Amino acid sequence: MHKSSKELFEEAIVQLKDLELRMGELTMRDRLSIPLQEMPNQDPNERRINMGEVALGYSVEQARVEAMRCIQCKTKPCIKGCPVGIDIPAFIQAIANNDLEKSIDIIKQSSLLPAVCGRVCPQETQCQLYCTVGKSLKDVEKSVSIGRLERFVADWERENGIKKPIIKQETGKKVAVIGSGPASITVAADVRREGHEVVMFEAFHKPGGVLMYGIPEFRLPKAIVQQEIEGLLDMGVEIRTDFVVGRTRKLHDLIAKDGFDAVFVGTxxxxxxxxxxxxxxxxxxxxANEFLTRVNLMKAYDRDNADTPVVESESLAVLGGGNVAMDAARTAIRLGAKKVYLVYRRTEEEMPxxxxxxxxxxxxxxxxCMLQNAKGIVGDEYGRVTGMKCVRYELGEPDDSGRRRPVEIAGSEFVMEVDTVIVAIGNDSNPLIKQTTPALETNKWGNIIVDDTGKTSLDAVYAGGDIVLGAATVILAMGEGRRAAAAIIEQLAVNS
Ligand SMILES: Cc1cc2nc3c(=O)[nH]c(=O)nc-3n(C[C@H](O)[C@H](O)[C@H](O)COP(=O)(O)OP(=O)(O)OC[C@H]3O[C@@H](n4cnc5c(N)ncnc54)[C@H](O)[C@@H]3O)c2cc1C
Structure with a gap:
């Protein structure tokens, strides 16, 4: 049953009053019995016809009650589960004590984008997977809601004014950052804080990377990404959009002709x-990339005014089982498709x-539509999709990834009637930088090879994020950015 924000907020007010009375004497057993705070969400029937954010965020009372569920265990396994090592118990303790400024300061020591990560990190396979509360209650879904709490304090900070970072004295050194996704945003901020000039080059007309063009508004409001970008501009980072490195200017020329002392590739x-x-x-x-980019970046949902509107679909199939597939399917629902099928060749358990x-x-x-896959797409005499030839599968023995391999069931072919098909089965790295920078070493998938500081095979050229890892996550991209920024800062200090 869908509970409204008002109902959830009122429940939390009562719970908090009771907990505050017993604050000093709460035992571990007491804490384990505090109810998990549900995230207030837009009603499914309303949200499927609007682009507004689905998850509405905790009230302060909900956040404090949720924070009191943390038993502050000595081993702190959640920290090991966080790719950037946020001191999770400490920031949660500060929320329980209603010291939100201290809480955000603790998070920001390790993470630059908490409002983003609190919304999109796969916490259930990272910090929350290791949470002692979840383990004690034998259910990872009952772990302390670390991501929601991170989002709560980050939003509190945004509403109460983000502290401006201190920028050291200008050094006269110049760093080029290629791309403007989470890896590049992190590098730009860390390097600029040291007093180095930073110029960011972005191929699209708006900076932000996947945060802007891929992840839809209903999961990550663009105003949040925009605020991060404005934060960079306030720090003095220059951003040049519509600039495709490799075409507008070669990577090599940035160093040889334009005077950059170091380059970060986060493409x-x-x-x-x-x-x-x-x-x-x-x-x-x-x-899925084209579909989501058209909708998110080019506002294709505004069919009357958009330069690149998308077709109106009655019946649509999305192929894939990852976040990208979910985003495409949920976007299609919001654009008015009557039927949206998610076709995945394994089962829901294996969906990433x-x-x-x-x-x-x-x-x-x-x-x-689990344990099914497309074999072909059929069209009419005008070349328009009318259906998808599918086949059914069953699960066999585990493959190299450890997941049970889907095995085709003979004679199970059928045609799914659809007028649109969205392919969301993964992404590779963009080959342009490699093609135009032949000495840059890449692996067989086209990912740039770096050492353990983030340095590439070329002098003064660093890389990080998905271009190194292959399609991964925001927090990993941010962590890679941090590592490369540290190496760039060190290189510039040695050469000064
Ligand atoms: C639809 C979608 C949903 C996702 N959902 C999640 C999620 O829920 N949680 C999660 O953790 N991760 C999610 N991810 C993955 C996550 O967004 C990425 O791992 C992350 O954004 C990678 O960051 P990055 O900085 O390496 O690159 P990106 O964010 O990809 O940014 C790279 C930027 O470089 C620019 N660029 C490329 N080539 C050039 C060039 N030659 N010159 C100039 N600029 C260039 C691109 O235009 C782009 O703006 C999702 C990805 C997609 C596509």
Whole structure:
């Protein structure tokens, strides 16, 4: 049953009053019995027709009650589960004590983008997986809601004025940052704080990387990304958009001709993979990247005014089971498709998408077609999609990834009637920088090879994020940015 924000907030007020009376004497058993605070969400029937954020955020009372669920265990396994090592128990303790300024200061020592990470990190496979509370209650979904608490304090800071970072005296050194996703944002901020000049080059007309063009508004409001970008501008970072390094200017020239002392490459993994099946070039087949970029960045949902509107779909299939597939399916629902099928060749258990996104997709009416896959796409005489040839699978023995391998069931072919197909089966790295910088070493997937400081095979050239890891996560990209920034700062100190 969907509970309104008002109901959840009122429950928390009562719970907090009681807990405050017993604050000094709360035992571990008491803390384990505090009810997990549900995230207030927009009603599924309303949100499926608007682009507004689904999760509405905790009230201060909810946040404090949730923070009191943390037993402050000595081993702190949650910290080991966080790719950037945030002191999670300390920031949560500060929330319980209602010291929100201290809480955000603790988070910011390790993470630069808490409002983003609190919303999109896969906490259930990171910090919350190791939470002692979840383990004691034998259910990872009952772990302390670390991500929601991180989001809460980050939003509190945004509403109460973000502290401006101190910038050291100008050094006269210049660093080029290519791309403007989370890896690059982190490098730009860390390097600029040291007093170095930073110029960021972005191929699109708006900076922010996947945070801007990929992850939809209903999961990550663009105003939050925009605020991070404005923070960089306030620090004195210069951002040049519509600038494709490799085409507008070669990477090598940035150093040899433009006087940059170091370069960071954070160009991400934006090259969509396709199924390579018959009919994939028909009208009505999109990569998830194209579909989401058109909707998020080019405002394709505004059909009357958009330069690149998307077709109106009656019945649509999304191929894939990750966050990108969920985002595409949920976006299609909001654009008015009557039927949205999510076609995945394994089962829900193997789906890599965040648990919350899967639950939200289902609530919004996405139909999950598990153990099925597309064999081909069929069209009419005008080259428009009319259906998708599918086949059913069953699970066999585990493959190299440890997941049970889907095995085709002979004779199970059928045609799914759809007018649109969105392929969301993964992304590779963009080959442009490699093609135009031949000496830059990459692996067989085209990812840039770096050492353990983030340095590439070229002098003064560093890289990080998806272009190094392959399609990964925001927090890992941020962590990679931190590492490369530290190495760049060290290189510039040695050469000064
Ligand atoms: C739809 C979608 C949903 C996702 N959901 C989640 C999620 O819920 N949680 C999560 O943790 N992760 C999620 N991810 C993954 C996450 O967004 C990425 O791992 C992360 O953004 C990678 O950051 P990055 O800085 O390496 O690159 P990106 O964010 O990809 O940014 C790279 C930027 O470089 C620019 N660029 C590329 N080539 C050039 C060039 N030659 N010159 C100039 N600029 C260039 C691109 O235009 C882009 O703006 C999602 C990804 C997608 C696509």
């Amino acid at each position: 991400g993994a934006g090259l969509p993979k396709f199924m390579n099946i018959e009919g994939e070039n028909l009208i009505g087949v999109f990569s 998408a965040r648990i919350e996104e899967v639950a939200h997709a289902r609530e919004e009416g996405v139909e999950f």
